[in-house]
Amino acid sequence: MNSIEVLNSHNLKRTSCREGIIDVMLTAKEALSENEIRDKLLGNYDRTTFYRSFKTLEEHHILHRIVVDNLKVKYAVNPALTGAQAHAHFYCKECNTVLCLTHIPIQNPLLPQGYLQTETELLIKGYCSRCLKPNPHHE
Amino acid sequence: MNSIEVLNSHNLKRTSCREGIIDVMLTAKEALSENEIRDKLLGNYDRTTFYRSFKTLEEHHILHRIVVDNLKVKYAVNPALTGAQAHAHFYCKECNTVLCLTHIPIQNPLLPQGYLQTETELLIKGYCSRCLKPNPHHE
DNA sequence: GTTCTTGCAAAATATTTGCAAGACG
DNA sequence: CGTCTTGCAAATATTTTGCAAGAAC
Numbered sequence: 001m002n003s004i005e006v007l008n009s010h011n012l013k014r015t016s017c018r019e020g021i022i023d024v025m026l027t028a029k030e031a032l033s034e035n036e037i038r039d040k041l042l043g044n045y046d047r048t049t050f051y052r053s054f055k056t057l058e059e060h061h062i063l064h065r066i067v068v069d070n071l072k073v074k075y076a077v078n079p080a081l082t083g084a085q086a087h088a089h090f091y092c093k094e095c096n097t098v099l100c101l102t103h104i105p106i107q108n109p110l111l112p113q114g115y116l117q118t119e120t121e122l123l124i125k126g127y128c129s130r131c132l133k134p135n136p137h138h139e
Numbered sequence: 140m141n142s143i144e145v146l147n148s149h150n151l152k153r154t155s156c157r158e159g160i161i162d163v164m165l166t167a168k169e170a171l172s173e174n175e176i177r178d179k180l181l182g183n184y185d186r187t188t189f190y191r192s193f194k195t196l197e198e199h200h201i202l203h204r205i206v207v208d209n210l211k212v213k214y215a216v217n218p219a220l221t222g223a224q225a226h227a228h229f230y231c232k233e234c235n236t237v238l239c240l241t242h243i244p245i246q247n248p249l250l251p252q253g254y255l256q257t258e259t260e261l262l263i264k265g266y267c268s269r270c271l272k273p274n275p276h277h278e
Numbered sequence: 279g280t281t282c283t284t285g286c287a288a289a290a291t292a293t294t295t296g297c298a299a300g301a302c303g
Numbered sequence: 304c305g306t307c308t309t310g311c312a313a314a315t316a317t318t319t320t321g322c323a324a325g326a327a328c
Contacts, residue, residue: 013282013327044284051318067209071317082207088248093257101248109243109261110225118232122248123260129253152302152307184308190293210292283326292317303306
């Protein structure tokens with residue numbers, strides 16, 4: 001799967017900004033912030049364009065957004081896009097990395113009578129193994 | 140339990156802003172945003188004072204913060220303060236209400252080897268029973 | 279060529295910081 | 304009275320909107 005297929009299958013125009021974002025995210029091993037994505041892109045895009053691109057890609061369920069604390073936003077490819085299940089995310093408070101814990105399915109909690117569940121977000125915070133090591137070679 | 144006891148037990152100065160916030164939150168049936176709390180307070184406080192008060196109360200584990208989306212922040216009393224367990228939250232996409240689901244304990248997921256978990260946030264999004272009713276008398 | 283997207287400017291919103299005045303204990 | 308908190312101003316950061324120029328199809 002590549003960015004062109006993704007955009008075509010959603011009837012979205014193939015613009016270099018969208019292609020770039022999707023390409024970066026398809027190969028990313030962790031969730032990335034707007035700035036982290038920008039650094040990995042070749043072209044230079046206005047921030048407004050980024051916001052609008054993310055919005056479009058989210059609305060088409062191509063990317064999903066993980067909000068760590070207020071103002072710490074990261075993106076990852078929607079698990080459905082790669083056949084994965086909804087999953088938990090891990091946030092390392094030391095290196096600010098967000099990892100998709102694809103092996104941890106999300107529990108289906110019992111809601112009060114008459115409530116309808118549409119999405120579930122499970123965010124686990126703590127410290128990753130790299131940062132817990134005696135001499136982490138990690139910023 | 141009242142706001143004075145809470146502040147004293149944490150060696151925090153009793154200021155009217157802090158007392159007001161805690162009083163409001165102790166009687167709140169749902170998580171409240173900064174604006175919702177301000178509307179329920181008698182006095183008028185600068186926004187900076189609110190931010191600093193929330194920060195202090197969070198640091199002392201008196202309140203906890205629920206981030207729905209980026210830019211949608213709500214507060215609730217720390218469950219430990221009332222003897223409750225860590226729990227899930229429900230966000231209604233129609234009326235923007237955040238409910239503490241105190242009866243839904245948070246699962247303890249298996250993290251990868253070497254990872255340390257310190258906090259877990261489980262946010263369920265959907266529609267509450269009031270908003271799903273045929274003629275909701277709810278804004 | 280029509281429609282959608284981009285970039286720029288500007289507005290709107292959210293958050294943080296410095297500092298002097300004031301309140302707490 | 305020494306320390307912490309407040310309010311104001313201003314800086315910083317984030318997000319949204321309008322609009323004309325440009326790209327996609």
